[in-house]
Amino acid sequence: MRKHALLIAILLLGLVAGCSGGAVSPTPSPSPSPQPTSAQEVPTAAPSASPTASGPATCVAVPLEFEAESRIPPITEADHVHGPADASITLIEYADFQ
């Protein structure tokens, strides 16, 4: 085991981009609330009657990495800030109100 540096793999972005309610599969959940899970949200549209054998599989290393964006302007007095200046986490929200 070892710790990796933080850096977002493109693959991950591609993987999660297709997911609706969170880190999950892109199907309607039986539950109305936006669940950040899981097997309940599996595709149910086309149960395949006779799945074909896929044979032995291989594994591939995919480090979970996150990369900081260096071009984000530093926080200044012109920013609207809520919370202590020495907080270890700074969450920037880019948004509008509509």
Next chain:
Amino acid sequence: MATLRVYLEDTRGEDIRFVYRHLPLISIHDKAVITSEAAEAAGAQGKFWEMHDLLYERQQDWGQFSDDELENRLVEYAEELGLDAERFAKELEEGTYRDKIMADYEAYSQYGQMATPTYVVNNVFYPQMGLHPLVIDAFIGLVLEPPDQYDEVPPEVIDLDKEYTATIRTAKGDIVVELFAEQAPTNVNNFVFLAQDGWYDGQAFFYVEPEFVAQSGDPTNIGLSLPFSGYFCGDEIDPDLTFDEAGMLALYTPAPDRNSSQFFITYTPLPDLNGQYTIIGRVIEGMDVAEGLTPTQPGAEGASPPDVIETILIEEK
């Protein structure tokens, strides 16, 4: 972000600060600029966040207004917040803050994608994994403390001439599973490797739904579909192994060939899942223990604490 802010201040207290930057999506949000100006005008009088929260809270009210109606309503909001309404109205009228807002927008277009809301945690963009506060909170945790991962795929730890069982030990008892090493050698090897290395120890059955499944194997305990183990394994779908009966042990994958550490046990026949998830075993003892796991789901209000895997023991015969 009012709801998210309340949630994160509750979980993270003084450890977090929030910064709001304008990203008016002018092509699809016709009232984005004027409402951003209202927040700025309130901010000029020291009440940015109050106006920010009010605008989100009353989105339904003002969304349908014409431009004139909206401006009047915004002035009413300013009065409600105890602002100098005259100054506020004048600044909206004159577009005092429009340049500042558009400067935020222009700057952002140099490095970010145009989507709202977009979150950035310590300068790391939050991937589009949904807006559930629980998931965002988990992401913050990952940025602060990168998970331990393997930097290689699992070594071969099973012998295909032998038979394997896994005993999933919980405070409520043992769930014993025969493993299908012959039909799913790579994924059984993956599971056995993780179990023997203690990967699952202390992880929760974070998603348990009676008549459906019990799921575990995500160190964040919320079902993020990330390769926490540090690798993905391909699917091994054997047509002879199906979810037509209850008690199957399968790896959870968010997309084809993305098996990692997450797994689930089925409570009932679920033929809809056939062909989509790699079945690696079947419960042979302790189905009553599996069925006795506390129903829960991530983020559910008032949910009981989930059951925890003490360890998973592998036996070779």
